[in-house]
Amino acid sequence: MIMMNHVSAGYGNRIVIEDITISLEHPFFAVIAGPNGAGKSTMLKVLLGIVKRKSGSVSVFGIDPEVDKKSIRRIVSYMPQSSTINLDIPLRVKEVVAMPLRIMGEDDESLVREALEIVGAEKYENEIFSRLSGGLRQRVLLARALVKNAKLILLDEPLSHIDSKGRGEIFSTLHRIHEEKGVSFLIVGHDLSVCALYDPYLILLNRRIVAHGRFSEIVKPKYLAEAYGSILLGEGFVVMGEEHG
Numbered sequence: 001m002i003m004m005n006h007v008s009a010g011y012g013n014r015i016v017i018e019d020i021t022i023s024l025e026h027p028f029f030a031v032i033a034g035p036n037g038a039g040k041s042t043m044l045k046v047l048l049g050i051v052k053r054k055s056g057s058v059s060v061f062g063i064d065p066e067v068d069k070k071s072i073r074r075i076v077s078y079m080p081q082s083s084t085i086n087l088d089i090p091l092r093v094k095e096v097v098a099m100p101l102r103i104m105g106e107d108d109e110s111l112v113r114e115a116l117e118i119v120g121a122e123k124y125e126n127e128i129f130s131r132l133s134g135g136l137r138q139r140v141l142l143a144r145a146l147v148k149n150a151k152l153i154l155l156d157e158p159l160s161h162i163d164s165k166g167r168g169e170i171f172s173t174l175h176r177i178h179e180e181k182g183v184s185f186l187i188v189g190h191d192l193s194v195c196a197l198y199d200p201y202l203i204l205l206n207r208r209i210v211a212h213g214r215f216s217e218i219v220k221p222k223y224l225a226e227a228y229g230s231i232l233l234g235e236g237f238v239v240m241g242e243e244h245g
């Protein structure tokens, strides 16, 4: 189970997420959505102990991430919004994916291959990572987040550079992993349409939690307008945006 209780956090003197209270029962499949700057990435970083909270408490499977970073790194996998891979070093795809296993001293080629198959990038395993297209790089980084046997996987916009067919396929695979292996997922995403089929737990964030609950209960004009500032309703579709468009 993960819990955030009245958590506020930010950078310097600036608070960017405020009074966040949420608890998710493992294994969960949850999506965080909200406008740019809402604090979605910050929320993941607080769960990892990378950003220190200013008030409130956090428990990730009974562990306070600020206190026991080592345990958190073992049980939680994280794909940041921007890659931290140094593109000047000519690493092969399979080496990039194997990194989390190497850190734990558990290098295993079959796990690397399995993770690459999940994201549909197995045929690139020997290619140089920095020479791949943006979308393929992102698939490889997603494989890297899936490779270790994590109990909780935090993904910060994992589908942002991936084509629409790939988005649907990958999202359905993540959901299958959740169901078959009992892995918990917390996924930051902007494209809510890809989630609809799976009715995930949705957290709508805009500095504070605007609403949370099953996707089908939360994707309503009232909540979306509150999170995004404005929405445009058409027949069978909703356009979300901030006031500047």
Ligand SMILES: Nc1ncnc2c1ncn2[C@@H]1O[C@H](COP(=O)(O)OP(=O)(O)OP(=O)(O)O)[C@@H](O)[C@H]1O
Pocket (backbone or CB within 6 Å): 011, 016, 034, 035, 036, 037, 038, 039, 040, 041, 042, 043, 081
């Ligand atoms: N390292 C940092 N130092 C200072 N301010 C930061 C830092 N990281 C984020 N912020 C600020 O915190 C606020 C929330 O940022 P965050 O990255 O959590 O938003 P987000 O919801 O993930 O946005 P996006 O959809 O653009 O990724 C923003 O105003 C941002 O400028």
Ligand SMILES: [Mg+2]
Pocket (backbone or CB within 6 Å): 040, 041, 042, 081, 156
């Ligand atoms: Mg972000």
